[in-house]
Amino acid sequence: MKINPNTLDAYNLLHEGTLAFADAEQVGFRVDVEYVERKKKFLTKKILHLEDKFKDSKLYKHWEHSTTNKINIHSHEQLSHFLYKVKKIKIEKRTATEKGSTDNDALSQMNIPELDILIRAQKLKKVRDTYLEAFAKEQVNGVIHPFFNLHLPRSFRSSSNSPNFQNVPIRDEESKLLTRKALFPRKDHQFLELDYSGLEVRIAACYHKDPNMLKYIRDGYDFHADMTKEIFMINDFDKSIPEHKVLRDATKNGFVFPEFYGSYYKNCAIGLACEWGKLGQGKWREGEGISMPEGTLADHFINNNITSLKKFENHLREIEKSFWEDRFSHYARWKERWWNLYKKKGYVDLFTGFRCSGVMGKNDVINYPIQGAAFHCLLWSFIQLNKIFKEGKWKSRLIGQIHDSILIDLHPSELKRAIKLIKRVTCVDLKEAWSWINVPLDVDIELSPIDGSWADKEKYYLAN
């Protein structure tokens, strides 16, 4: 399969985008090298301690006696053999090659306390070896220059490497602090991050024009909350209750987005129940799962007569049915039309002048045009802002981008002007340049204190 610029505008977008990214790469951002070294040592100590603790356990002794080979406790292959062949634990989750999985969820489900030590050690190793180590390795005179690529992703999004700027932890608080506290703007500057809210959902709506979806977007209504109420059977949903917020995140990332990307109720049910809800695969027992305002998730489900994964699956099947047949029927019909169009012509075109052709599956045909065009909106904004900053001799600079957000190394004196400019370029100028955008666009803005780290960014509320 291939995706090519099919118009001069499309070509120019990539050309100018590449040049704008080169500007950002040149600036880069500062790494607190001393902090990185300190935290690496700190983590090494912690990891060693956890490893010792694990090796003192009964489980490890058993493992030792079961083999004559030298054991590496971080080898998933060896661990898999021990758990599934020696201890004969029933395989609940399999890898892509059908072998017994040893990922976090699989290990958690076994309810073996020693494995929690291993999970914890693996998490700290990830932070140390993937992020802190990369920052230390890639920095030159205390500055890293992550690359941004436009020629690699099939969907015509972007990628980043050396180091990868686009996957620094943010959801897990501990990992977030350990990594992002190492990254700073230039001296006396601060980070400003702008984020298109719901960009892909909005760009999808430009293709399918589903009236219900357009209404949700135009009214700024929280439809993830609606879905949360349905899936978890909560009538008094309140986003400010932490437990409810967790369920909303689960709904958004474990049902709504997967459904948009082409997943279906069975996979969503497993993900929601096991990975998000921390429930088992079979019948649920009281006291199981993440906590709710009253009791646990299993308690809540059992009260509502959903007593097992199987029953939850049926529940989700009904929700999926109404999701596509009632709530977003126009969206569903567009998917079919779009797929048929591809089968007839052998290609589909993006709004932005790119063409996808060659062998694609149904999900690809539906996803690439949406993801690609959504990213092109970000790219267009990136190019314009970069141009204005440079030509206007601003002290601020664009330094990075993560698909629907842009990171700016801001000089504090330019804050007000910058925000005004950002709002205009991203939400007004873009729509004027590309008339196919028939939905309102909106950006959220986050700001870190002057000389604050990337971990210190906070939502910025415009004073009226």
Add this chain to the structure above:
DNA sequence: GGAACTCGCCAC
């Protein structure tokens, strides 16, 4: 000693 593969995990 390096390429290629698998698995796992981080982001959107």
Add this chain to the structure above:
DNA sequence: AAACGTGGCGAGTTCC
């Protein structure tokens, strides 16, 4: 009929 889209990267392992 099929069944979550896009990446980068580290560790372990096997093959050449």
